[in-house]
Amino acid sequence: MSRRSPVASRPPHAEFMQVWEEGYVSTTASFTAMHMQGVAVFTGGELRRADGSIDRERVRAWIGRAAHPLPYARSRLQRAPLGLTPPAWVPVDELDLDTHLVFADAVETLAPARLRTLIGWDEGPLDLSAPLWRLRLTPLDDGRIALGILMHHAGGDALRTMKFLAALTASKLDGVPKSADDPFAGQRAARSVELPGLALRAWWSAGDSAGARVRAYLRKPVVRRARRVAARVTRRFRDQPAPPPTTHSGFRTFDGDAVQARGAELDGTMNDLVVAAAITAASAPTGEPVRVRVPVLRRATEQSRNRVTDAEIVGSALTDPAELVASVRAQLSGTEASDSERAAAREVGYATLVPWLSRARYLAGARLDEVVVLPASLPHDELSTFALLYDGKLSVTVTTQQQTDTSAVLDVLGDALTSPVHQSSSASPDAL
Template identity: 45%
Template sequence: MTAAPTATAATRGTTRPSRVHAEFMQIWEEGYVSNHISFENMHTPGLFVVAGDALRDSDGALDRERIRRYVDATMASHPAFRVRLQRSFLGLTPPAWVPDDRFDLDRHLVFWDEVLDFETADLRKLSGVDDVVMPLRHPLWRVRITELTNGAVTVGITMHHASMDGLSGMRLFSSTSQPSADAETGSPVDPFAGVRPARGWQLPILAIAQWWRGAGSPRAAWSAYRAKPFLRRVRRVAARLTLPLRYGRGGERAREQALPPRHSAYRKMDAGAAGRRARDLGATLSDLQVAAIIGAWDGEDRVVRLRFPVSFHSTAERGVRNHVRDMEVFGDADADFTKTIESVHRQVEERDDSKPYPPVPGRPIGYSTLLPWVSRPRYFCGAEILDMAPFPASLGRDDLAAAGIMYRGQLFIGANMPIDQDVEATTGRIYELMTGLPDTGRPSPA
């Protein structure tokens, strides 16, 4: 929900902006910032490998200043990358995204001084997700630039799931990357020039005004208010009021238990060939990926279940950042692969989105998501994006979670597993089940 900029009394004798801005979070997004564990866990990484030549100066050195100007003119000039979290006075409303009036690009752009070998580099280190936890008082994103020994450059982008889901995140990156190497990016701008952040005490006023405008009439407003149980509203306000006492509960010990070390791997395959394999087996590409994750599972429990996102994004609500609902599907890791695909496809097709999804059997192991991106090349600061390694916003204790992104005719699959599990072998097995071909190992973009 977005509160339109609202006129307020300007401070006499100053040039302080007279308009305020607040974009209220959805109720389910609050959970991602409800405690220190959830907040850190929802740092979501992605890794792009780009051609390095276009990012170098005449001496062959990485042109850091040019990259900085590009990030400033694209990401840092986009409204979604310039807002921070603001909590409401007395917890009367959900938190809101408001402009960061102390924005500093240096908080969000990091250059790695060491040149790394992509064949052996830690993918999560390259993505920057294991850097320091992002501060809540500033926009929740970070870019890490790393040179590779093969001449390519990695662009690690960590964003927070509270500010976007997978689909809205890919749309956002499309709007801040280039369609061609020489596309103009313009000059850096402050998207909130002349606008100031709403303060905590202003959020209830803005929320009431927005609710009243949206209702259209007193009767409709009263009906909308009664649609949500009063006690539920009271519990939410109480939870927000006690948040400072609960946010860091358990400290570092609780964090270590909830967020054990993870590592990641990725594979690249022909998206068209994988799609044909899925159709030949009577399913969708997403079904194929889910079935492959189940079939690649190597744990003792053989009947397992995966969370699977159902998107409710629509053209009528383009401003909604997070609009997915998780369902669960299950399968037997020892079953014939074609049977597993049939079962997964049937479970997805027979779901009823108007009701809570029913529980399913099996041990919960993790998460699967698949996203389309673009079919043509995209560019970062004039450098073509060659490969990408997507990683899911999985829970800290998930045993196996994978994300797929389709880009330029290729399907990239990235997976997370606990550090004591063989993520390379498991991701390779996912590749084999999705392609019907032997594993080719980690891609080597040049």
């Protein structure tokens, strides 16, 4: 590895957070709630030693090489003195893999009740002083190996999370992590005291005249800016601890072609059908209309770590499936529900589909069999749904309040996603 130039001779690097991203790290409660999490399941033989234990040295070498060129994997949080600027992402020179990799000895079962353990919550939330990601490798009782994934919404949306997982794997059985240049070569982490100056310099360079710079600054009221600074200064005094979890999750895998065919039969896309199925599952107990939050792409570029915004989609399980899919499609295209329809609908949670990769991925020769991604739900959400299309399989994960039977919810979802003749009353989960 090439030697770095002395720290003092390198210019500082800092990427300032957007306002909504800053909110994700404002208190302990919000920081804990906004973790992104999932489990990737690999064939086990290639990742094990002759004695059956996980080959830790091989995994460490692979992950270290794959993560080194990834900006997300190499960026940590830095706060400015007196809250004068938003927090910023600054690079770390080297990754401490002991912080980011956990190896479990106990054999586990891939089951809903064990998801939190497999993901890595037994080790607690992520460390704010380090890059916000952690992987946990656990041997499974079916011979496979689970790779638990913890990341954070402050550092990116679900699209960036899946891009991160893709970068940790290879497209071929004998592939190796892609080699790339150091994204922070010739740069160093900005110190806390340097952030105000860097923010001032960025503001100055963004305008082509003094008047344009002043107008850009005045677009945000001074009072609002002052409140944000005050909130940063008082953050520690008004911090809220994370409450105990009140939700649990379940998952199921469906044939992607069957779901695609069902969507086409109803004259919709797979995404339309997934949202309609989530509405059906949430509304099924009572038939009352519900509202689900559906992420839509806000920025098509990499200029923002979080490039999506939520659209609220209204519907009911009592609606004919074809009509419901058509309504979802129209609302996602910009035809919003009326104020009265929105007011009558109960907000239940979040629903999304991420079409990931059509071909298998590999980690150190081990094939990625399936991926379970938990929805980025809020603690009070009744039902949130995340569907991931990978290698011809649709993995659907639901998160509900603990008193809700996730198996019954998944039954309704499966019926809506694959049944040629769907009757919304054929299976109803307990009241959400």
